[in-house]
Amino acid sequence: MPEYYRRNFHFQSNGYLGKSSADLYEHQVEILFSGAADAMRRLLIPSLKKHFAHAGDGTGLHFLEIGSGTGRLTRFIALAFPKAHITCVDLSSFYLKEAQLRLGSFHRIDYMQGKGEALPLVDGTFDAVFSCFLFHELPSDVRVAMIKEGKRLLKPEWPLWYGGFSAVG
Ligand SMILES: C[S@@+](CC[C@H](N)C(=O)[O-])C[C@H]1O[C@@H](n2cnc3c(N)ncnc32)[C@H](O)[C@@H]1O
Secondary structure, eight states: OOGGGSSOGGGOTTTTSSHHHHHHHHHHHHHHTTTOHHHHHHTHHHHHHHHTGGGTTTTTOEEEEESOTTSHHHHHHHHHSTTOEEEEEESOHHHHHHHHHHTTTOTTEEEEESBTTBOOOOTTOBSEEEOSSOGGGSOHHHHHHHHHHHHHHBOTTSOOOOOOOOSOO
């Protein structure tokens, strides 16, 4: 685990590295964002729908979500693009396990424990690479490395497009 990752995010014991943290995560994010967290996650969908208007239900698309956590955004994307394949990456096995439990009925999702800034995946594999509520937690050199990694993993025909916000700083 990288050094920056081994701290108590969100004041939770064990940071991201514990089952109780994964169990509590969604509730405490809802409190942090006054009940608006899901609406903020769904802000990604209109842009993806516009960009992939030709793909309709997502047939033939492969998405990469970095820092997928408990899979809350993943579920919205899977509902918006029911035929797309989604690869979820997260450093926390506890959060990935929670996501797998939640998303068991979706059959086009796979899960990988790993660092978004260095992934053992083939160049040009994905139609879109995205994350939610992640970049504000990363040191700036890791942010840069993660954007470069995302660009490497994107299919070459797609331009690099980055949009985001951070609610914390
Ligand atoms: C604030 S949570 C966001 C989770 C989810 N995207 C959401 O909408 O709730 C950040 C997530 O990113 C993961 N994470 C942090 N640094 C990471 C890295 N370098 N590579 C992969 N995942 C990382 C954490 O384990 C955590 O699950």
